[in-house]
Amino acid sequence: MKETILKTSGLTKCYGKQKALDGIDLTVNRGEICGLIGKNGAGKTTLMKVITGLTCVDNGTFELFGKADVKEERTRIGCIIDSPAFFGNLSAYDNLKYYCILKGITDLTKIGKALECVGLTDTGKKKYRNFSLGMKQRLGIALAILDEPELLILDEPINGLDPIGIADMRELFRKLNKEAGITIVISSHILPELDSLATRFIFIDSGRIVKSLSKEELDDECRVSLNITCDDTSKASTILERYLGIKEYKITDSRTIKIYDPAQEEELRAALEKEGMQILSVESKGVSLEDYFRMIVGDRPESGR
Template identity: 40%
Template sequence: MEYTIQTYGLCKKYGGCSVVQNVSMHVPKGKIYGLLGRNGAGKTTIMKILLGLVKKDSGSVTLFNQVMADYQSGIYARIGSTIESPGFYSNLTAVENLSVFSRLRGKVDKNKIRNALNVVGLPYQDKKIFSKYSLGMKQRLAIANAIINDPELLILDEPTNGLDPIGIAEMRILIRRLSHECGKTILISSHQLSEMEQMVDWIGIIHEGRMLEECSYQQLEENRQHSYIRLVVKEPEQVYEYLKKTLSIENIKRPEASAIEIYDLKYGTLELNSRLFAAGFAVAEISKCQNSLEDYFKKMTGGAGIA
């Protein structure tokens, strides 16, 4: 597989505090890669290192097969980003704002501006000034600014942050279109797994500066959506022993005092229920459950505090 971004053993400390620790990440060319982590996990810092806005302490970064130390001039022109708010002028329209930022980068090309606004779904002939924009429109304008020069790689820091569910769905469609129709490689960050669903192809879970897991989204789903049977019983100790010893069930967890979770599904709920009944146990609850990805992410990253 060809990678547009590759890091190896990336480290960064701020005032003695490690905020990025030994991060190796691999963003496949033409794919959407989601960097998922709680507030303060280190997502923005990693993105800033990739863009040369923050200096790494150690490790390596390779972009477009060029090692950072040997970057050819113009490499950053191949990347569009929304990592730092570009500081749009509140009293200017979208076209006026994009013209200002185009001028800073070189020259103003009205066709490119028109095209970028069209891609993100903002009207070209709009008199509305930036201060009257909704959050969703502001996020779109930031993306328009990032894609004006048709970059191969987009680095978008929390593009769905603060959007309502419909805004998130629209952003998802936009990002997928940029990838599928325009062939761009896209790195996005989010602190919420649900925002990445149906959007990312690959995922990197980052926690306290470390990469906990990196895989395709499909793989993550396959690995983590375990089915299990949940039992609530009156005599959990005895039932636990019975399941292990008499029925030879291996994979059993005890999440709470009276609850038992069985991951080894050699018996279905009906069969299990009748066996427990026959053995004289009182079953208050028996149900087939699934661990959602969100549960998994919460378990991995410490639970409380995930929005």
């Protein structure tokens, strides 16, 4: 059974009359890379701030690592929500050393480990003010993993990076997840990146979770297929295999089959109707994550938070 490390129930947070979170129920299991998807103001950042203790909720509860008393358990979380404050005249090492003192971390070997993990061991005495945007983002990640967290919360960590920088960060997150065993909750508006990185997707709109599905379920929803609605899917599947050699299909309910093998609509219709099948509809489907996001949340304008 999967270990649950984050579970929320009915989380509600208001700013004045506006509900930033409206009854959020969320479960994150160990080892997942959970992508939060939503428009600006959908509630993603507020949710992350609640989890990390940067703001409190009005109603609802949540558990961390199976415990309702989350104060101590928050020490097992690393996060980047607002941009970390680093000293421009200090090196990467010295900036992290400052935070070690601030956090009460006495084992300074953790600095070298964090810098090595994010690829900043060769920066030497170079001052933070002279870092590229990608290097600054990496140092932020190094700070987030400085105390070897089990859960990493990342709010828009690849904003402003060029394609090479984005690819580097993607590989870094995979490394942290696979090699260091860190569970990651990440938000981003760069949906193709989330699509290639996340193992589960949470769609948030107007403070509510409107959809939650695994990578496999998302791929199935978005994958190009020919959807046939007919009167007998069991009989139809036999015809597809026996007469057309189609092996890759999925019966989704008593009347619908999704066919993933390349196939011509006319050929399918002819074969099924020849065997006395009643074809109710044939429809080609398949969308990108961006298109799927639009389908889920619609085209309403962004809200305030």
